[in-house]
Amino acid sequence: MNDSTGKAIQVEGVCKRYGHVSAVNDVSFDVRHGEFVSLLGPSGCGKTTTLRMIAGFVMASDGHIRINGRDVTYLPPEKREVGFVFQNYALWPHMTVAENVAFGLKLRKRDKAFIRNKVEESLAVTGLSGFEGRLPRQLSGGQQQRVALARALALEPQLLLMDEPLSNLDRALRVAMRRELKKLQQRLNMTTLYVTHDQEEALSMSDRVVIMSGGEIVRVARPLEVYEDPQSEFVADFVGTTNFFDGIVSDIGEGVATVKVGETLTLRVGNRISAAPGSAVRVLLRPERVRILAERREGANMLAARVDFIEYYGPTLRYTVALPGGEALFVEAHDIHGSAQIGETVWLSIEPDHFRLIDRKGAPAS
Amino acid sequence: MKARNAALLLAPAALALTIFVILPLMWVVRTSFNHTVDGAYMVSAFTFENYTRFLGSGWYLVNTLWFSIRVAILTTAISVLLGYPVALYIAGTRGVQRNVLMTMVLSPLLIGLVTLVYGWIVIFRGGGLLNSLMIALRVYDEPVRYMWDLKGVVILLVYIGMPYIVLSLLDSIERINPSFVEAARNVGASRWRAFWSITFPLTMPGLYAGLVIVFTLNFSAFAVPLMVGATDTQMIGLVIYREALLNNDLPFASSLSVIMIAANATILLGMSFLFGKLILNRLEAKR
Numbered sequence: 001m002n003d004s005t006g007k008a009i010q011v012e013g014v015c016k017r018y019g020h021v022s023a024v025n026d027v028s029f030d031v032r033h034g035e036f037v038s039l040l041g042p043s044g045c046g047k048t049t050t051l052r053m054i055a056g057f058v059m060a061s062d063g064h065i066r067i068n069g070r071d072v073t074y075l076p077p078e079k080r081e082v083g084f085v086f087q088n089y090a091l092w093p094h095m096t097v098a099e100n101v102a103f104g105l106k107l108r109k110r111d112k113a114f115i116r117n118k119v120e121e122s123l124a125v126t127g128l129s130g131f132e133g134r135l136p137r138q139l140s141g142g143q144q145q146r147v148a149l150a151r152a153l154a155l156e157p158q159l160l161l162m163d164e165p166l167s168n169l170d171r172a173l174r175v176a177m178r179r180e181l182k183k184l185q186q187r188l189n190m191t192t193l194y195v196t197h198d199q200e201e202a203l204s205m206s207d208r209v210v211i212m213s214g215g216e217i218v219r220v221a222r223p224l225e226v227y228e229d230p231q232s233e234f235v236a237d238f239v240g241t242t243n244f245f246d247g248i249v250s251d252i253g254e255g256v257a258t259v260k261v262g263e264t265l266t267l268r269v270g271n272r273i274s275a276a277p278g279s280a281v282r283v284l285l286r287p288e289r290v291r292i293l294a295e296r297r298e299g300a301n302m303l304a305a306r307v308d309f310i311e312y313y314g315p316t317l318r319y320t321v322a323l324p325g326g327e328a329l330f331v332e333a334h335d336i337h338g339s340a341q342i343g344e345t346v347w348l349s350i351e352p353d354h355f356r357l358i359d360r361k362g363a364p365a366s
Numbered sequence: 367m368k369a370r371n372a373a374l375l376l377a378p379a380a381l382a383l384t385i386f387v388i389l390p391l392m393w394v395v396r397t398s399f400n401h402t403v404d405g406a407y408m409v410s411a412f413t414f415e416n417y418t419r420f421l422g423s424g425w426y427l428v429n430t431l432w433f434s435i436r437v438a439i440l441t442t443a444i445s446v447l448l449g450y451p452v453a454l455y456i457a458g459t460r461g462v463q464r465n466v467l468m469t470m471v472l473s474p475l476l477i478g479l480v481t482l483v484y485g486w487i488v489i490f491r492g493g494g495l496l497n498s499l500m501i502a503l504r505v506y507d508e509p510v511r512y513m514w515d516l517k518g519v520v521i522l523l524v525y526i527g528m529p530y531i532v533l534s535l536l537d538s539i540e541r542i543n544p545s546f547v548e549a550a551r552n553v554g555a556s557r558w559r560a561f562w563s564i565t566f567p568l569t570m571p572g573l574y575a576g577l578v579i580v581f582t583l584n585f586s587a588f589a590v591p592l593m594v595g596a597t598d599t600q601m602i603g604l605v606i607y608r609e610a611l612l613n614n615d616l617p618f619a620s621s622l623s624v625i626m627i628a629a630n631a632t633i634l635l636g637m638s639f640l641f642g643k644l645i646l647n648r649l650e651a652k653r
């Protein structure tokens with residue numbers, strides 16, 4: 001069952017063209033057994049197309065797809081034995097919940113008792129016991145979502161593909177289902193490829209995240225790496241909020257470099273600098289990595305700033321501040337009490353290690 | 367306020383319905399109980415003689431009522447068998463190809479019936495297109511009689527019925543979310559199996575609508591049997607026409623009309639029950 005490579009899915013140089021439009025372009029990645037991998041990217045970047053090629057609903061124009069080592073590129077969907085959960089659930093409207101779940105088992109000619117048990121079990125796992133006789137239209141969105149999941153799980157697939165399964169649910173339910181889904185995936189140790197454009201979902205559920213943009217993969221990494229070390233402007237901007245500064249490396253010292261940004265701003269930047277003095281770099285800074293202080297203290301980077309705007313988000317406050325050179329900066333803070341007022345001058349303290357550098361063309365400079 | 371506006375908007379339709387359907391229908395029902403004096407005028411009466419004349423006659427029951435039902439079932443069934451694949455095919459086309467196909471399918475409705483029948487005469491004749499083709503293909507050796515024969519009636523009713531079947535099916539097919547079929551394929555259904563388990567049941571509303579229209583049209587058909595039929599194609603609509611306009615026996619024609627409407631209503635009710643039980647009750651939201 002498990003091949004020697006330990007890979008559940010191998011996508012190798014896969015392309016999909018629609019006429020002159022290239023929806024997916026030379027995409028390669030692997031999913032290991034038991035792994036939860038997300039495909040993350042903005043709308044229209046080719047996530048669904050990639051997933052549908054793996055399921056066999058669309059044929060790749062180029063490249064190869066392997067499932068458990070077997071080349072399935074030209075195999076029809078019914079021969080691929082993968083579970084699929086659709087964004088719109090795609091429950092068959094003329095079948096009851098139980099019939100929806102049982103359909104695949106009936107096709108496999110399992111005996112009646114087995115099917116009844118399996119349906120019962122799948123519905124129990126997804127918290128739907130008692131809904132057997134309902135029709136899809138008699139269910140809420142969240143319940144329909146569970147039926148779609150139960151339908152896939154009943155066949156005990158080695159591989160589960162999901163296309164934004166939670167995107168039609170309200171926020172509270174989405175967060176709850178996200179956890180349930182993750183727990184279930186871990187309990188069944190089910191290899192999962194999950195499409196989403198919701199970064200929170202991708203970061204919180206995945207073992208690894210595949211970030212796509214314009215039909216291509218821009219990054220494959222663990223959630224922590226993706227967030228803490230985006231390595232490209234696109235990733236930094238798409239996953240979370242990021243402040244950017246364009247500057248020139250003026251001096252390199254012991255693990256700390258000096259970057260001059262414009263006329264007035266000098267940043268002391270730590271962390272794996274390999275850029276030569278004089279090279280143009282882009283400095284990235286997460287808003288929550290900035291500490292906001294009422295008075296000046298000692299520190300590597302201590303910048304005066306004027307508060308221009310304050311947004312209250314509940315758990316956090318977001319300040320928009322202006323540096324003396326005119327640069328605008330987002331700062332996110334947790335301490336709601338004793339917060340600064342609009343128009344006041346505050347001090348920003350930034351640890352050198354909290355900056356990330358990329359070169360101006362967007363590639364990592366470290 | 368809203369209800370009042372709706373009532374106002376409905377008023378013209380309601381008025382037209384009353385004047386052109388309900389009042390004539392009431393008149394027909396009333397007339398069906400009148401008495402006809404030989405020499406062709408009717409006197410007001412309340413008699414069941416027109417009904418017993420039809421229902422008491424084995425000949426009428428078999429050769430008119432039952433015959434009409436059989437022709438309607440046969441032609442509707444053939445229209446469905448031919449129309450279903452056509453609708454499926456058209457659903458998969460786009461642009462120019464689709465427009466051409468749609469025009470072809472709808473042509474029987476676009477061309478007037480008389481023109482249509484004359485066109486078919488050219489096709490049906492002894493040495494006409496159909497016979498030449500069939501003989502060339504060695505389906506049979508001698509020319510077959512289509513014109514002024516049941517065969518011609520059936521072919522024409524099928525031809526005219528097809529557009530209704532195709533249109534209503536097409537509507538149903540295009541309402542089906544493509545991911546329904548994908549979901550079926552995903553859990554292991556072949557194309558064929560996915561069609562029978564998912565697509566086909568979900569087209570039942572369209573099929574049902576088409577059946578109701580075509581069955582009703584063909585059961586009560588009169589122009590086609592009149593123009594193409596033989597002396598033994600006594601379809602009930604044709605008999606009504608003859609009794610009313612040629613024999614001037616309005617009471618008998620009226621009773622036949624009432625019987626025709628009642629028979630049609632009974633059959634449609636049965637069909638509605640059957641389809642409801644089979645599938646439609648599941649698809650339609652309960653009010």
Ligand SMILES: Nc1ncnc2c1ncn2[C@@H]1O[C@H](COP(=O)(O)OP(=O)(O)OP(=O)(O)O)[C@@H](O)[C@H]1O
Nearest residue numbers: 018021022023042043044045046047048049050197
């Ligand atoms: N059948 C098709 N014909 C032509 N172009 C298509 C087709 N399907 C997808 N595309 C194009 O391919 C690109 C990728 O589409 P895809 O559905 O994979 O995006 P996505 O990443 O899933 O986006 P979203 O987050 O909005 O669902 C889009 O530009 C889309 O317009």
Ligand SMILES: [Mg+2]
Nearest residue numbers: 047048049163
């Ligand atoms: Mg998508």
